[in-house]
Amino acid sequence: MITISKLTKTYETKKGMVTGVDNVSLTINKGEIFGIVGYSGAGKSSLLRCMNLLERPTSGNVTVDGLDLTGLKGERLRQARLKIGMIFQHFYLISQKTVGENVAFALKAARLPKGESIKRVDELLKMVGLSDKKDVYPSQLSGGQKQRVGIARALANNPNVLLCDEATSALDPNTTLSILRLLKKINRELNITIVLITHEMNVVKEICDRMAIMQDGRVIEEGDVYDIFSEPKAELTKEFISSVVSFDVPKPILAACTGSIIKVQFKGAVAGEGVITDTVQHFDVKGNFLHGTIEYIQEKPLGLFLMEIQGDPANINRAITYMEGRGAKVEVIRNGL
Known part of the structure; x- marks a missing residue:
């Protein structure tokens, strides 16, 4: 489904060139929920943004559904991006537009007739449990409700892939759990491949099928979530797991x-x-x-x-x-x- 091959992303700073992603290769299977874990600065968000070419890799390739995105430009790239939804940590809703208008705005790129667009917005709001909030403005919503709007917006164009950049980091534990359950429901019912960036192992433990651990721009461990929890190899992986399963005895x-x-x-x-x-x-x-x-x-x-x-x-x-x-x-x- 998603193949990342020898991907590197460098940035030019005042102190010189900095490598955000360092020669990463990953395969993410169709229909799975794949977690990418790491501390701030590990390169996970840079890697995610390279997956839909919001940031163009310095070298390497990103292939989604057999299409090499790194070889696309202009209109062809724009059309390919319509099939890759993205959910952000800070929601990025348009405050002057209602919930329904925020979701409808994402449909403009698909140029749907007005009647179809209204029907699609209603379907999406029902899917995320916000049918009664269609005419409400973002300022009237809780954090969890705002993220549900973000999810509905990301699903507007029937994507095959959903990229989640720290989608639950700004939420309290109970709201986080409800959002994760919604993502899992969407994954299972729509067979959408989900790539989830996080620094919280509880998030990975809750819904992911496979995962990768990143450190200093590199993937240091990857595999089935259950196998990694039961047989962690890298010291950083053990550190992350200890935040979920602790054996500290006085x-x-x-x-x-x-x-x-x-x-x-x-x-x-x-x-x-x-x-x-x-x-x-x-x-x-x-x-x-x-x-x-x-x-x-x-x-x-x-x-x-x-x-x-x-x-x-x-x-x-x-x-x-x-x-x-x-x-x-x-x-x-x-x-x-």
């Missing part, structure tokens, strides 16, 4: 533990099984939970536990081997004191 509690401290991870269906309970029952060891959670990513469970295990070292080793044999990943954080 030092006084750890200091009071005399047994071995182990971290246990269960993937998929195994997370719902009583592996730890079975282990304690079958081996002469005692277990003390220090921290535990089951996260649901892509509707699949990921179990993460930190525990103290006490007993004879040989029995502890057998217990760990047993858990690993049942599909758990076990990491010894500290051997018994």
Whole structure:
């Protein structure tokens, strides 16, 4: 669907040339929600803007639906952009126009007859849950409602791709969740490919199928969201995931533990099984939970536990081997004191 090949974007500044995107190659599949994560300055927004050529890459190619956008100019590029909707962090609604007029404004490029345009606006506002706000002005809307208008506007010309640049960063947690659920609904019902830029792993965890982590203009890790959460490789990826799944236990509690401290991870269906309970029952060891959670990513469970295990070292080793044999990943954080 979207193929980015060896893409580089440089900027000329007072201090010289700065590389915003550095030789990035990515493939985004049709119909998926793809997250691009990174801190400010990582290059993720620059990469997104290169996808619809709001910024023209310094080198490399962007192909959407088999069409190389970097080879297009003028009217051909304008027509290609109609099939790529974009949602912004700060909404960018026209304050002097009503909600309906804001959405209709996006249809002008398609040159629809007035009757068809009115019908399309009504369809879009119904889709985003704002049918009763058609004649209201942006100043009368909440942040979440403004973003819903932005989504309706981005969908006006029946795009195949929706680019979201920090679309939920200005919203509170509950509103963010409602917007993410709306995007997921749109993705599933319309089969629109969504590319979502964010610095929040909770956003990726909630709706994305695959993801990429960016640092200093480069993609340092990419893959299935569930796989990255369960097996992060890059240190920055681990840092991002720790913001969602934390194993911080107060030092006084750890200091009071005399047994071995182990971290246990269960993937998929195994997370719902009583592996730890079975282990304690079958081996002469005692277990003390220090921290535990089951996260649901892509509707699949990921179990993460930190525990103290006490007993004879040989029995502890057998217990760990047993858990690993049942599909758990076990990491010894500290051997018994």
